[in-house]
Amino acid sequence: MPTIDLDQLTRHRAQTFHLPPAPRISTPEAALDWVNQRGFVYFWPITGVDLPSLWTAVAGERAVADAHDDPGHVTWGWKDSALDKRQWYYAKILRRKATMISLEIAPYFYALSDNYGSPEEDHIIAYQAGRLTVEAKQIYEAILDKGPLHTLDLRREARLTSKGSDSVFNRALEVLQAGFKILPVGVAEAGAWRYAFIYDLTARHYPDLPDKARAIGESDARQKLLELFFASVGAAQLRDVTRLFGWGNELTVRALKRLVNGDQVTGGAIWPEKAGEWYTLLSLIGQGP
Structure with missing residues (x-):
C-alpha cells in the first residue's frame, strides 16, 4: 500500500x-x-x-x-x-x-444547498420538508420582510426575545447560515456589548450567486470542493471529509471515488503510526527505500 x-x-x-x-x-x-x-x-x-x-x-x-x-x-x-x-x-x-x-468558490457551495433561486419560497419548501424549524422560518421571514436586521432587532421581529429562546435563536441562525439562506453583512453598536451582527438574505446580498450556482452540477461541485480541500490539507480519511462537508457517507464515498479517478489524489494510503486508510495527494506518497 x-x-x-x-x-x-x-x-x-x-x-x-x-x-x-x-x-x-x-x-x-x-x-x-x-x-x-x-x-x-x-x-x-x-x-x-x-x-x-x-x-x-x-x-x-x-x-x-x-x-x-x-x-x-x-x-x-x-x-x-x-x-x-x-x-x-x-x-x-x-x-x-x-x-x-x-x-x-461560493457558487460551488451554493449549488449543494437546498436553495432553488426563489428567496420568497425556498424557506417555505425547506420548512415543509422539515429542514427548517419554525423559529428559523420566523427569523428568515423577518429579514425577508424588514431588510437587514441586527441581532437584537431580529429577535424582536422574529418574536424570540425570551431568555428561554436564546439557544433556539442561536441554533436557528447557524442552520440558516449553513444552508446559505442568511449571512452577516455588518456590525451594529447594539446590545450590552455594543456589538451585534447585522444579517441579510444571501440571495439579496449576493444576487448573482443563485444564477452562478445553477450552472454547476452537484457532482462537479463536490469534486471542486474536494480538490481544494486536499490541496490544502494534503491527506485525510473518509470520516474527516464526511464530518467537514456533511454530505453523508454514501455521497462522500462516491465523490472521493470520482476524485481518485483523476490524477491528483489516491486512496488506500498509510499514514505511519496512525490507523486506517487515507486519501492523499499523489505528490505526498513516499518513493520507498
Whole structure:
C-alpha cells in the first residue's frame, strides 16, 4: 500500500496553512489573496479538524487567545470591516463554524444547498420538508420582510426575545447560515456589548450567486470542493471529509471515488503510526527505500 511521506506532508501544510518557515499573513490584502488561493478556510482553528484558519496564518499555531489585545486578534477587525465589502463569503458554514469562502468558490457551495433561486419560497419548501424549524422560518421571514436586521432587532421581529429562546435563536441562525439562506453583512453598536451582527438574505446580498450556482452540477461541485480541500490539507480519511462537508457517507464515498479517478489524489494510503486508510495527494506518497 502507498505510504504518506510525513516530511513532505509537513512541508506541504506549512505552505498552505502559512506555518513556519512560510511568512505569517500581516495585512488584510494578503488575507484576501490567501483565502482566494485556498478557496475556503476557517476563521478560527477548530479542534479536531484539519483545515487552514486565518487565525493560525496570522498568529501562528497556537490556541485562540482570550486577551482582547492579543496581536492575533487583528483578524477580528479585518473580518468585521470586510463584511459589507463583498470581498469574500463569511458565515457559519462548515460544521456550522465561521468559514471564509472565496467568491469564486461560493457558487460551488451554493449549488449543494437546498436553495432553488426563489428567496420568497425556498424557506417555505425547506420548512415543509422539515429542514427548517419554525423559529428559523420566523427569523428568515423577518429579514425577508424588514431588510437587514441586527441581532437584537431580529429577535424582536422574529418574536424570540425570551431568555428561554436564546439557544433556539442561536441554533436557528447557524442552520440558516449553513444552508446559505442568511449571512452577516455588518456590525451594529447594539446590545450590552455594543456589538451585534447585522444579517441579510444571501440571495439579496449576493444576487448573482443563485444564477452562478445553477450552472454547476452537484457532482462537479463536490469534486471542486474536494480538490481544494486536499490541496490544502494534503491527506485525510473518509470520516474527516464526511464530518467537514456533511454530505453523508454514501455521497462522500462516491465523490472521493470520482476524485481518485483523476490524477491528483489516491486512496488506500498509510499514514505511519496512525490507523486506517487515507486519501492523499499523489505528490505526498513516499518513493520507498
